[in-house]
Amino acid sequence: MSMNVRTLCLGVLTAGEASGYEIKKDIEEGMFSHFIDASFGSIYPALTQLAGEGLLTVRAEEQTGKPDKKVYAITAKGRAALAASIAVLPARDKYKSEFLFQMLLQEYLTPQMMLAAVDKQLNDLNGDLARIAGCICSEQPHKGARFVADYGEAVLTAAVNVLNEKKAELLRLTTAQAAE
Amino acid sequence: MSMNVRTLCLGVLTAGEASGYEIKKDIEEGMFSHFIDASFGSIYPALTQLAGEGLLTVRAEEQTGKPDKKVYAITAKGRAALAASIAVLPARDKYKSEFLFQMLLQEYLTPQMMLAAVDKQLNDLNGDLARIAGCICSEQPHKGARFVADYGEAVLTAAVNVLNEKKAELLRLTTAQAAE
DNA sequence: TGATGCATGTAATCCGTTACATGATTCA
DNA sequence: TGAATCATGTAACGGATTACATGCATCA
Numbered sequence: 208m209s210m211n212v213r214t215l216c217l218g219v220l221t222a223g224e225a226s227g228y229e230i231k232k233d234i235e236e237g238m239f240s241h242f243i244d245a246s247f248g249s250i251y252p253a254l255t256q257l258a259g260e261g262l263l264t265v266r267a268e269e270q271t272g273k274p275d276k277k278v279y280a281i282t283a284k285g286r287a288a289l290a291a292s293i294a295v296l297p298a299r300d301k302y303k304s305e306f307l308f309q310m311l312l313q314e315y316l317t318p319q320m321m322l323a324a325v326d327k328q329l330n331d332l333n334g335d336l337a338r339i340a341g342c343i344c345s346e347q348p349h350k351g352a353r354f355v356a357d358y359g360e361a362v363l364t365a366a367v368n369v370l371n372e373k374k375a376e377l378l379r380l381t382t383a384q385a386a387e
Numbered sequence: 388m389s390m391n392v393r394t395l396c397l398g399v400l401t402a403g404e405a406s407g408y409e410i411k412k413d414i415e416e417g418m419f420s421h422f423i424d425a426s427f428g429s430i431y432p433a434l435t436q437l438a439g440e441g442l443l444t445v446r447a448e449e450q451t452g453k454p455d456k457k458v459y460a461i462t463a464k465g466r467a468a469l470a471a472s473i474a475v476l477p478a479r480d481k482y483k484s485e486f487l488f489q490m491l492l493q494e495y496l497t498p499q500m501m502l503a504a505v506d507k508q509l510n511d512l513n514g515d516l517a518r519i520a521g522c523i524c525s526e527q528p529h530k531g532a533r534f535v536a537d538y539g540e541a542v543l544t545a546a547v548n549v550l551n552e553k554k555a556e557l558l559r560l561t562t563a564q565a566a567e
Numbered sequence: 568t569g570a571t572g573c574a575t576g577t578a579a580t581c582c583g584t585t586a587c588a589t590g591a592t593t594c595a
Numbered sequence: 596t597g598a599a600t601c602a603t604g605t606a607a608c609g610g611a612t613t614a615c616a617t618g619c620a621t622c623a
Contacts, residue, residue: 210485211582218492228602238491242484249583251604272592274602290495296507297485304422305390305477307538311418311531312398315470327476351491358487358549365545369538391610408574429611431576452620454574 209292212249213257215239217281217289220263222348224280227251238342238352241335241359254279262288318381325374329367336363389472392429393437395419397461397469400443402528404460407431418522418532421515421539422480434459442468498561505554509547516543 219230219239227250234245254277257263262285266278281289306328313321343356399410399419407430414425434457437443442465446458461469486508493501523536 210483210488215488218488221492221495226602227604239488242482242487244481244483244583246584247603248585248605255604270601273600274591276602286495289492293489293492293495294500297489297504299511300486300508301424301481301483302422303390303424303481306480307422307535308390308395308398308419309473309477310534310538311529312401312469312473313531313534314529315401315466315473320474324477328480331479349491349494351493354490354493354553355487357553358490358546361545361549362542365541366538369541373534373537406574407576424611426612427575428577428613435576450573453572454619456574 210243210298212245212253214289214292215243215245216250216253216257216279217262217285217292220279220281221286221289224266224278226268226276226278227254228276230254230279236338236342238339238347238349238355240338241363242355257285261285318377318384322374322377322381325370325377329370329374332363332367332370336360336367339363390423390478392425392433394469394472395423395425396430396433396437396459397442397465397472400459400461401466401469404446404458406448406456406458407434408456410434410459416518416522418519418527418529418535420518421543422535437465441465498557498564502554502557502561505550505557509550509554512543512547512550516540516547519543 215234216230219225219233219237222233225233227247231245231247231250234240234243254263258265258279262282263279264282266280268276268278270276306324309316309324310321316324339356339359343352347353349355395414396410399405399413399417402413405413407427411425411427411430414420414423434443438445438459442462443459444462446460448456448458450456486504489496489504490501496504519536519539523532527533529535
């Protein structure tokens, strides 16, 4: 499966028609957010392309007080293409973490910087958790939303728990060091 | 912090001198493996560049029965550059998962494909866990190895647990459906 | 004899991000 | 008045992957 922006757009549009702008918001705030990224620079060209291939339909919607928008909807052909795209064993998850890189090389970091990094990570994780909780409350058109939410919640919660332990340990060490 | 291949190479080399080939192996099999990726096509040019800037030293090592190798070691200047690189709040973790994408869109997947995907994921996760366990047993030059290993283990274990639950649920449903 | 591991490197290509361009409306 | 939200799009640029090129040793 080539999980590129094309496939992503098709996937988002299975939940209902949307404009490029709304798709971006969906990716940032919705269920997709914690395992995918995409910018306008890739979404808009992808939509134009998909519509040209008949996988999407376009409709211009005039709005008062706001710019017009192009509302895209997935076609039968588009659904078929999506199904074909995901009918393959998924590629291995890709996880990139500057945070863990820093933690591994903590001898090159001051205790303050390390603490700041841990706090930031904790903040990010809690933000993700809140987002998932929010998604699951709102109407979810996807059958798999429960699956993804449970998976995400479990993983993020585990991360928060270890981090809190590590942070406490760190604080004990640094205060002990400061008392010397 | 720009966690590019340059910084990554510097980081790996703090554990001791190594050739490009060995760095790649380290990234694949060592502590770095579960939160970073890099290919030869990016490692070799990066090493040449870093050596040119005086952040690394090179030494050609002749080997019998094997091709010669270029052994790189980090310099004081290199350590300083590394420290400078990581002396910034880390960027948000990036996580891409075709697996979760498929699970979210499970209505476009057959139960068999879904089960296959779950099994593959479970396999990948268990592989990662085994790798972490292996790393921690072998001599670890990094202070932060414990931190990273604990974090990784917690997260991966949580993922395995949810997945096993989900899989059991899935099997119940599919066998019930088959019995109809 | 054919795959796999060791070992290095380059060029083509891809896929995406960032920055730029444009413009109205609303809220502080 | 300045920032933020809504809205679409393009062009430049970057960073890495993939594929290719080379070659010897070992193991099945």
